[in-house]
Amino acid sequence: MTPIRDLSKLCIHTITTKPWNIETAIEKYCAAGVNGITVWRQWLENRDPYKIGQEIIKSGLTPVSLCRGGFFPASSLTDRQKAIDDNRRAIDEAAALGTLMIVLVCGADPRQSLEESRRHIFEGIAAVLPDCEDRKIRLAVEPLHPMYADSRSAINTLKQANDLCDDLDHPLVGVAADVYHLWWDPDLQNEIRRCGESGYLWAFHICDWRTPTVDLLNDRGLMGEGCIDIPQIREWVEQAGFEGFHEVEIFSNRWWQADQDEFLKAIIQAYRTEC
Amino acid sequence: MTPIRDLSKLCIHTITTKPWNIETAIEKYCAAGVNGITVWRQWLENRDPYKIGQEIIKSGLTPVSLCRGGFFPASSLTDRQKAIDDNRRAIDEAAALGTLMIVLVCGADPRQSLEESRRHIFEGIAAVLPDCEDRKIRLAVEPLHPMYADSRSAINTLKQANDLCDDLDHPLVGVAADVYHLWWDPDLQNEIRRCGESGYLWAFHICDWRTPTVDLLNDRGLMGEGCIDIPQIREWVEQAGFEGFHEVEIFSNRWWQADQDEFLKAIIQAYRTEC
Numbered sequence: 001m002t003p004i005r006d007l008s009k010l011c012i013h014t015i016t017t018k019p020w021n022i023e024t025a026i027e028k029y030c031a032a033g034v035n036g037i038t039v040w041r042q043w044l045e046n047r048d049p050y051k052i053g054q055e056i057i058k059s060g061l062t063p064v065s066l067c068r069g070g071f072f073p074a075s076s077l078t079d080r081q082k083a084i085d086d087n088r089r090a091i092d093e094a095a096a097l098g099t100l101m102i103v104l105v106c107g108a109d110p111r112q113s114l115e116e117s118r119r120h121i122f123e124g125i126a127a128v129l130p131d132c133e134d135r136k137i138r139l140a141v142e143p144l145h146p147m148y149a150d151s152r153s154a155i156n157t158l159k160q161a162n163d164l165c166d167d168l169d170h171p172l173v174g175v176a177a178d179v180y181h182l183w184w185d186p187d188l189q190n191e192i193r194r195c196g197e198s199g200y201l202w203a204f205h206i207c208d209w210r211t212p213t214v215d216l217l218n219d220r221g222l223m224g225e226g227c228i229d230i231p232q233i234r235e236w237v238e239q240a241g242f243e244g245f246h247e248v249e250i251f252s253n254r255w256w257q258a259d260q261d262e263f264l265k266a267i268i269q270a271y272r273t274e275c
Numbered sequence: 276m277t278p279i280r281d282l283s284k285l286c287i288h289t290i291t292t293k294p295w296n297i298e299t300a301i302e303k304y305c306a307a308g309v310n311g312i313t314v315w316r317q318w319l320e321n322r323d324p325y326k327i328g329q330e331i332i333k334s335g336l337t338p339v340s341l342c343r344g345g346f347f348p349a350s351s352l353t354d355r356q357k358a359i360d361d362n363r364r365a366i367d368e369a370a371a372l373g374t375l376m377i378v379l380v381c382g383a384d385p386r387q388s389l390e391e392s393r394r395h396i397f398e399g400i401a402a403v404l405p406d407c408e409d410r411k412i413r414l415a416v417e418p419l420h421p422m423y424a425d426s427r428s429a430i431n432t433l434k435q436a437n438d439l440c441d442d443l444d445h446p447l448v449g450v451a452a453d454v455y456h457l458w459w460d461p462d463l464q465n466e467i468r469r470c471g472e473s474g475y476l477w478a479f480h481i482c483d484w485r486t487p488t489v490d491l492l493n494d495r496g497l498m499g500e501g502c503i504d505i506p507q508i509r510e511w512v513e514q515a516g517f518e519g520f521h522e523v524e525i526f527s528n529r530w531w532q533a534d535q536d537e538f539l540k541a542i543i544q545a546y547r548t549e550c
Contacts, residue, residue: 110486110502114459147422149459150486150502156459184389184424184431211385211425213491227385227425 001231003272004246010271011036011064011245013205014043017264018256022052026059032264036064036245038103044093053098063099064245065176065203066090069139071107072124073117073154080120083107087128095135101202103176104141108154117154118164125168132172140176140202141165145184147216158182158191165200177237178205178249180220183228189236196240204237206230206275207250218251222266224274234275246275276506278547279521285546286311286339286520288480289318292539293531297327301334307539311339311520313378319368328373338374339520340451340478341365344414346382347399348392348429355395358382362403370410376477378415378451383429392429393439400443407447415451415477416440420459422491433457433466440475451478452512453524455495458484458503464511471515479512481505481550482525493526497541499549509550521550 012034014025022043029037037056044052056063069090074080087102094102106121108114125139132139143161144153155161161175175195182188195201208226213219223230234246248267255263287309289300297318304312312331319327331338344365349355362377369377381396383389400414407414418436419428430436436450450470457463470476483501488494498505509521523542530538 110484113504114461145422146420146459147488147491150484150488157461160461184421186389186432186435209385209425213422213425216422216488216491229388 001235004275007033007268007271008035009244009246010034010268011038011062011247012267013038013040013067013247013249015040015067016248016250016267017260019260022047023055026055026061028261028264030059030061032268034061034268036062036247038064038067038247038249039097039099040067041090041093044097049093049096053096057098062245063097064247065101065103065140066094066097066099067103068105069102070104070153073107073109073112073120075109075111080124084124084127087124088131091128091131091135091137094137100136101138101140103203104139105144106141106153106155108149108151110150114149114154121154122164122167125173129170129172138172138174138202140174142176142178142203142205143181145181157185157187158195159187162191162195162198162200165198174200174202176203176205177201179228179230179233180205180207180209183209183233188233192233192236192240196237196242201237201240201242202244203247204234204242204244205247205249207248215253218253220250220252222250222255223248223270230275246271276510279550282308282543282546283310284519284521285309285543286313286337286522287542288313288315288342288522288524290315290342291523291525291542292535294535297322298330301330301336303536303539305334305336307543309336309543311337311522313340313342313522313524314338314372314374315342316365316368319372324368324371328371332373337520338372339522340376340378340415341369341372341374342378343380344377345379345428348382348384348387348395350384350386355399359399359402362399363406366403366406366410366412369412375411376413376415378417378478380417380419381428381430383424383426385425389424389429396429397439397442400448404445404447413447413449413477415449417451417453417480418456420456432460432462433470434462437466437470437473437475440473449475449477451480452476453480454503454505454508455480455482455484458508463508467508467511467515471512471517476512476515476517477519478522479509479517479519480522480524482523490528493528495525495527497525497530498523498545505550521546
C-alpha cells in the first residue's frame with residue numbers, strides 16, 4: 001500500500017478531542033495541518049451553526065460531515081416522530097454549517113425485534129429524504145459493530161448498509177465505512193467493492209481495536225494501537241474509487257484524559273505511519 | 276413456539292455456577308431436575324476425569340460436552356504446537372469423562388491477520404482429528420461474537436463455522452450455536468437451516484444480551500433479561516432438526532456474586548418461561 005505522504009485527506013471528528021470546544025478544535029486542527037473536520041452535534045448546542053460553519057471555512061478546514069443523525073427505531077409512535085423531527089433539525093444544522101453530509105447511526109430498540117427496528121430505520125430515512133432534497137444534504141448510513149445491535153444500530157454489516165441503500169434507491173443515501181465496526185467481517189472486501197460500484201462509498205472512518213478492549217463504547221485505539229489492518233482496508237476503499245477524507249474518530253476515556261495537544265501530535269504521527 | 280414443558284433437555288455449564296465445585300454442581304443440578312451438564316476443563320484440574328465422569332453418570336446427568344478446546348492460532352510455531360498438544364489432552368479428558376463432544380473456541384491472535392488465524396484454526400483441527408477418531412470424540416466449532424475477533428475466535432458467524440465444516444469435511448467436526456454470539460446476524464435463519472441440513476448442528480447454547488452490557492466477557496444475562504428472541508432461535512434450530520440439549524452458559528460477575536441456589540432456581544424459572 002502506498003504510504004500516506006501528506007495530511008491533505010486527514011479529517012478529525014470533534015468527539016476525538018472531546019475536551020476541546022469548537023473554536024479550540026478549529027484552531028488546533030488548522031495549526032497541525034489537518035484539512036477536514038467532522039462536527040458532532042453537541043459542539044453546536046446553543047450555538048449558531050451558520051457562524052461556526054463560516055469560522056470553519058475561513059480557517060481553511062473542510063466541514064466533512066455532521067455527526068450524527070439516525071436513532072429512528074422506537075417502540076412508540078411518539079418517539080419515532082420525535083426522532084424524525086430531530087433528524088430534520090440535523091438536516092437544517094448541516095445545511096447551515098455548510099457540510100454536505102450527515103452520518104447516520106441508525107438506532108435500535110432492545111424492546112423490539114431487529115426486523116422491526118430495521119423497518120423503522122427504512123421508514124425514518126424515507127420520511128426525511130424530502131428535507132434532504134430541499135437542503136441538498138446527503139445521508140451516510142454507518143453500519144455499526146454487532147456489539148451495538150441491541151441499542152445503537154440494527155444495521156451491523158456493510159452488506160446490510162448496501163442492501164438498505166439499494167432498497168431506498170435515492171441519490172442522497174450512501175454509506176460511511178468505519179474500520180472499527182467492519183474489520184472483522186469476512187465479506188468486507190467484497191462489500192467494499194460493491195459499495196464503491198454502487199456509488200455509495202461516501203465516508204471512511206479510522207481508529208483501532210485494542211486487545212483487551214475494556215469498555216464497549218469508549219476504549220477505541222489510536223491507529224496502530226490495535227489489530228486492525230488499516231492500510232489493507234484503505235487499499236480496498238481506494239480500489240473501490242473512494243477519494244474522500246480519512247476521518248479519525250476515536251472515543252477513548254484514556255485519550256480524553258491525556259493532554260490533547262500531545263494526543264493531536266500522536267494522531268498525526270499515527271496517520272503517517274499506521275494507515 | 277411450543278412452550279417448554281419439562282426439564283428433560285435442560286443442561287447447565289459448570290461455568291454458569293462458577294462458585295460451585297464439580298461435586299456441588301452435580302448434586303445441585305440433579306436435585307433441581309436438570310438433565311445435562313457441560314463440564315469446563317477448570318473443573319477437572321488435578322482431578323481424575325474418569326472418576327468425575329462416573330459420578331456424573333451415576334447421578335443420572337448426561338455429560339453433554341467438555342468445554343473447551345481450540346485457541347489454535349499463535350504467531351509462533353511453538354505456541355501452535357502447544358495448542359495442538361493441549362487439544363489432544365482435552366480429547367483424552369473428554370473420552371475419560373464419557374462425553375462425546377468438545378466445544379471449540381477456535382482462537383485468534385491480534386498480532387496476525389484474521390486470514391492467518393483462520394488458517395491456523397483449520398490446520399489445528401485437522402492435526403487433532405486422528406486423535407478424535409481414536410477416541411470417538413466430536414469437535415463442535417462455536418462461532419464467537421465479532422467482539423471477540425481480536426483474541427478469542429476468528430470464526431465469528433455461523434456461515435464461517437458452516438464453511439469451516441465444509442472445508443474440513445470430516446464426520447467428527449460440527450457446530451455449537453450460541454444465541455449470545457449469533458442473535459444479531461441477519462443471515463442467522465438461513466445458516467441455521469444450512470447447519471442442520473449439513474448435519475453439523477450439534478449443540479445449542481442459551482443466555483441473553485443485556486442493555487447496557489458493561490463487560491465484554493462477563494456480563495451475560497439470564498434468559499429473559501435481555502433482547503435475544505430465544506424462542507424464535509430455538510424454533511429455527513428445531514426446524515433444522517436439532518433434538519439435543521439446551522445448554523445454559525452464562526458468564527456473569529453479577530450472578531456469580533449471588534446466592535447460587537437462588538440463581539439455579541432463577542435459571543429453571545427462566546428456562547420454563549423465556550425459552
